[in-house]
Amino acid sequence: xxxxxxxxxxxxxxxxxxxxxxxxxxxxxxxxxxxxxxxxxxxxxxxxxxxxxxxxxxxxxxxxxxxxxxxxxxxxxxxxxxxxxxxxxxxxxxxxxxxxxxxxxxxxxxxxxxxxxxxxxxxxxxxxxxxxxxxxxxxxxxxxxxxxxxxxxxxxxxxxxxxxxxxxxxxxxxxxxxxxxxxxxxxxxxxxxxxxxxxxxxxxxxxxxxxxxxxxxxxxxxxxxxxxxxxxxx
Amino acid sequence: xxxxxxxxxxxxxxxxxxxxxxxxxxxxxxxxxxxxxxxxxxxxxxxxxxxxxxxxxxxxxxxxxxxxxxxxxxxxxxxxxxxxxxxxxxxxxxxxxxxxxxxxxxxxxxxxxxxxxxxxxxxxxxxxxxxxxxxxxxxxxxxxxxxxxxxxxxxxxxxxxxxxxxxxxxxxxxxxxxxxxxxxxxxxxxxxxxxxxxxxxxxxxxxxxxxxxxxxxxxxxxxxxxxxxxxxxxxxxxxxxxxxxxxxxxxxxxxxxxxxxxxxxx
Numbered sequence: 001x002x003x004x005x006x007x008x009x010x011x012x013x014x015x016x017x018x019x020x021x022x023x024x025x026x027x028x029x030x031x032x033x034x035x036x037x038x039x040x041x042x043x044x045x046x047x048x049x050x051x052x053x054x055x056x057x058x059x060x061x062x063x064x065x066x067x068x069x070x071x072x073x074x075x076x077x078x079x080x081x082x083x084x085x086x087x088x089x090x091x092x093x094x095x096x097x098x099x100x101x102x103x104x105x106x107x108x109x110x111x112x113x114x115x116x117x118x119x120x121x122x123x124x125x126x127x128x129x130x131x132x133x134x135x136x137x138x139x140x141x142x143x144x145x146x147x148x149x150x151x152x153x154x155x156x157x158x159x160x161x162x163x164x165x166x167x168x169x170x171x172x173x174x175x176x177x178x179x180x181x182x183x184x185x186x187x188x189x190x191x192x193x194x195x196x197x198x199x200x201x202x203x204x205x206x207x208x209x210x211x212x213x214x215x216x217x218x219x220x221x222x223x224x225x226x227x228x229x230x231x232x233x234x
Numbered sequence: 235x236x237x238x239x240x241x242x243x244x245x246x247x248x249x250x251x252x253x254x255x256x257x258x259x260x261x262x263x264x265x266x267x268x269x270x271x272x273x274x275x276x277x278x279x280x281x282x283x284x285x286x287x288x289x290x291x292x293x294x295x296x297x298x299x300x301x302x303x304x305x306x307x308x309x310x311x312x313x314x315x316x317x318x319x320x321x322x323x324x325x326x327x328x329x330x331x332x333x334x335x336x337x338x339x340x341x342x343x344x345x346x347x348x349x350x351x352x353x354x355x356x357x358x359x360x361x362x363x364x365x366x367x368x369x370x371x372x373x374x375x376x377x378x379x380x381x382x383x384x385x386x387x388x389x390x391x392x393x394x395x396x397x398x399x400x401x402x403x404x405x406x407x408x409x410x411x412x413x414x415x416x417x418x419x420x421x422x423x424x425x426x427x428x429x430x431x432x433x434x435x436x437x438x439x440x441x442x443x444x445x446x447x448x449x450x451x452x453x454x455x456x457x458x459x460x461x462x463x464x465x466x467x468x469x470x471x472x473x474x475x476x477x478x479x480x481x482x483x484x485x486x487x488x489x490x491x492x493x494x495x496x497x498x499x500x
Contacts, residue, residue, distance in 0.1 A: 054469035122351070122369060127452060129470035150369040151451030152458075154466055162451075166352045167368055 017045045018209050019065050023053040023072035023198065024155040025096065025132065028180040029229035030070070036225065037216050044209055052130040052155040060203070061085050067210040070200040070217070072096070072131040077199045090199035091218055094231035096174045097196070098135040100189040101163055108169025110188045116147045116170060124159050124171035127152040132159075135196060136172035142191070160185065179230025197234055265483070272480050273473040280477040288455045289463040290481065296371065296459060297439035300378035301386075304435040307379075308386040309428065313416065315387070316394035334384045341380050342448025349376070349449075373450035374457050378439035385438050386431035393427030394420070430493065437489050441482070 022030045027050045034046040049056070053071040057080060060066055069086070070093055071077050080086035102110050108121045116123055125140075126133030133152060140147050150168070153159040160177040162168045164184040178185045200217055202210035216222050223233060246254075273280060280286065314320070315327050333341050349356035349367045360366050367373040397420070405419045406412070421428070443461040450457040452466065460482055467475040 052469055058468060058472075120364070122366070124451070127466045127469070129466045149453060151453050152466075153452060154447065154469075165346070165350065167346070167350050 017047050018067045018213060019047050019049065020068045020070070020213065021049045021051075021056045021060065021064075021066050022070040023056070023131070024050050024157045025072055025174045025176055026050070026070055026198070027157060029176070029226050029231065032229070033217060033222055033225050036221065037213060040216075041209075041212070046213070050157075052126075054130050055155075066203050067207060068200065068202055068213050070198060072198055073134075073196055074199050076131070077201060086201060086203060088201055088203065088205040090201035091214060092234035093198045093200040093218060094223070094226050095195040095197055095234050096176050096231055097190070097194075098132065098139055098172050099175050099178060099187045100139075100170055100191075101160075101173045101178050101185045102170045102188045103163055103166045103168075104184055104186050105166065106169075106186070106188070107166055110170045113143050113189050113191065115188075116143075117145060119148065121169040122150045122167065123147060124151045124153060124162055124168045125149050126156050126159055126172070127154055130155060131196065132156040132172070132174060135194075138194070139172060139191065174230070175232075176230035179228075195232070198231070268476065268479055268483070271472070271476045273477060276473070277477055277480075280474050281481060283474065285454055285458075285463055285467070286460075286474070286478055286481070289458050289460045289478065292371075292374070292455065292457075293440055293459040293461075296374045296378055297436050299375045300382055300439040301432055301436035303375065303379045304383040304386045305428070305432055308383045308431070308435070309390055309421075312387045312390035313394060313420070316391045330387055331384045333381050334388070338377075338381050338442065338444030338446075339448050342377060342445035342450075345377060345380060345445065345449040368449055369451045369453065369457060371456060374446055374459060377445040377449045378442050381442055381445050382435040382438040385434040389427055389431030389434060390424060393424040397423055433489060433493055437486065440485065 020030065020034065027048075030048060030050070034048055038044060038046055049059075049066075051059070053073065053076045056069065056071070057076045060069060060080060061083060069077070069080075074090075077086065077090045081090075100110070100113060100116075102108065108115070108118075110116070110121065115121070125136035128134060128137055132155075151159075151162070153162065156173055156177060159168075159171050160173050160181060163171050163173065164181055170188060173185070175187070175190075178187055200214055202214045204210055217226075227233070311330060315323060315330075320326075346368060347353050349359075351357065351360045351366045351368065356367060367376055401423065402415050402419050405415045410418065441461060442459070443465065446457070446459060447462055447465070452458050452462050454463075458466075460478055464475050464478045464482070467478060
C-alpha cells in the first residue's frame with residue numbers, strides 16, 4: 001500500500017483527485033461544473049476525462065480508475081451494470097436532443113431537412129458507434145429519405161468543430177453543442193426527435209466524495225450550470 | 235574494408251541478456267493480448283463484413299497511390315538535397331522531414347487549415363472549382379503522402395550520399411546528359427534503397443490514423459481506412475475491432491517478410 005501511494009504521488013497524482021469521466025458533449029458544461037465544485041470543496045481536485053461515451057465505457061471495463069461516470073445515453077450505463085463493472089444505481093442528469101445545425105453564415109443555405117438531399121452539400125454526423133450517431137440515424141430514418149453523409153466523426157465535439165470551421169454545411173449535433181458554440185452554430189431544424197437522457201453514476205457506492213459530486217451535479221446549482229450550456233431538465 | 239570478427243559462441247553478459255529479454259517481452263506481450271481476444275469462431279464472418287472489406291480495399295488503394303506520389307515527388311527532392319548545395323538546404327531538409335517527428339494529428343490540422351474548404355489555399359480553389367480535399371479519397375492520399383514521404387526522402391538521400399560518384403562522372407564524361415546520368419546510372423544504383431523507401435512509405439501510409447481522421451474525416455467506403463475502422467469499431471464491436479487489428483498485423487508481417495532480405499541479411 002505504501003509503495004502504491006508513493007508511486008502515485010511521484011506521478012503527480014494525489015488522494016484528493018476525483019476522476020470524472022463524461023461524454024464529449026458534456027465537455028464545456030462539466031468543465032464549469034468541476035470548477036464550481038472545487039471552489040465549494042477546496043480539498044477536492046477533479047480530473048476530467050472526456051471522450052465518446054462508448055469509448056469511456058471501454059476504458060471503465062478495462063479497469064480505468066474512475067469515480068464518477070456521466071454518459072450520453074442510458075444503454076451504455078446499462079451495459080456496465082450488466083457486465084458487473086458498475087454496481088451502483090445511476091441517476092438522471094439531464095436531457096438533450098439532436099438537432100440539425102449549420103454554421104451561423106449558413107453557407108449551404110439549409111433551412112429544412114429536405115435541403116439535405118442536395119448532392120452539393122457537405123453533411124456530417126457522428127459515427128453510428130456513438131450515441132449522437134445513433135440518434136442521427138434515427139432522425140434520418142424518421143425523415144424517410146436517404147442522406148448522403150460526407151463524414152461520420154468519432155465524437156460529437158470533432159463534428160461540431162468541423163461545422164464551426166465551415167468545412168461542413170450541416171450536421172446532426174446536440175442542442176447543447178449549438179448553445180455552447182458561442183453563436184458559431186445555429187439550429188436549422190429541430191424536428192420531433194426523442195429526447196435522450198444522460199445518466200450520472202458514482203462508480204463506488206461507498207465513496208462520499210463521488211456521491212457529493214453527483215448530488216451537486218443533479219442539484220439546483222449543477223442543473224443551473226447545465227441549463228446554461230443548453231441541456232434540459234430530465 | 236575489414237569486418238569485425240563475429241564471435242557467435244560468446245556467452246552474453248547477464249545484464250544485457252536480461253534487459254534484452256525484457257525488451258522482447260515488451261513487444262511480444264501486446265500481441266499475446268491481442269491474439270487472446272481474437273474471435274476465432276466467427277473470424278471469417280467479421281473479416282468479410284462490408285465495413286472491413288471496404289476499409290481494407292481503401293487502405294490498400296490509398297497507400298499504394300500515396301507511395302507512388304512519394305516516389306514521384308520524393309526522389310527528385312532527395313536528389314536535390316544530396317547533390318545540390320543550395321542556400322537554405324538544411325532548412326528545406328528540416329521542413330520535409332518534420333512530419334516524421336510531428337504528431338500526425340497536428341499535420342492533419344495543418345492540412346485542414348491550408349487545404350480545407352475555408353483554408354488559405356483550399357478556399358480559393360473551392361470557390362473556383364467546388365473541389366475539396368477533405369472528406370474525399372484524395373484527402374486520404376494527401377494525408378498519407380504528408381506523413382509518409384519523409385521516410386522515402388531520408389532513405390533515398392542516404393543512398394545517394396553513400397554512392398560512389400565516379401560512375402556518374404564517367405557517364406557524364408562520355409557525353410551523357412545530366413538527366414540521362416540520373417535516369418540510367420544513378421537510379422539503377424540506388425534501386426534497392428528506393429525499393430526500401432517505397433515500402434517504408436507504403437507501410438507508414440497503411441498505418442496512418444491521426445492526419446487522416448483530422449483532415450479527411452471518416453466515411454465507410456470513401457475515407458474510412460483500416461486504422462479508422464479499428465478506432466470506431468473499438469467503441470461498439472470489440473470482436474470486429476480485434477479482427478481488423480489482426481488483419482493489420484498480418485499485412486504488416488507480409489511487408490516485413492518481403493523486406494527480410496533487405497534488413498535481415500548478414
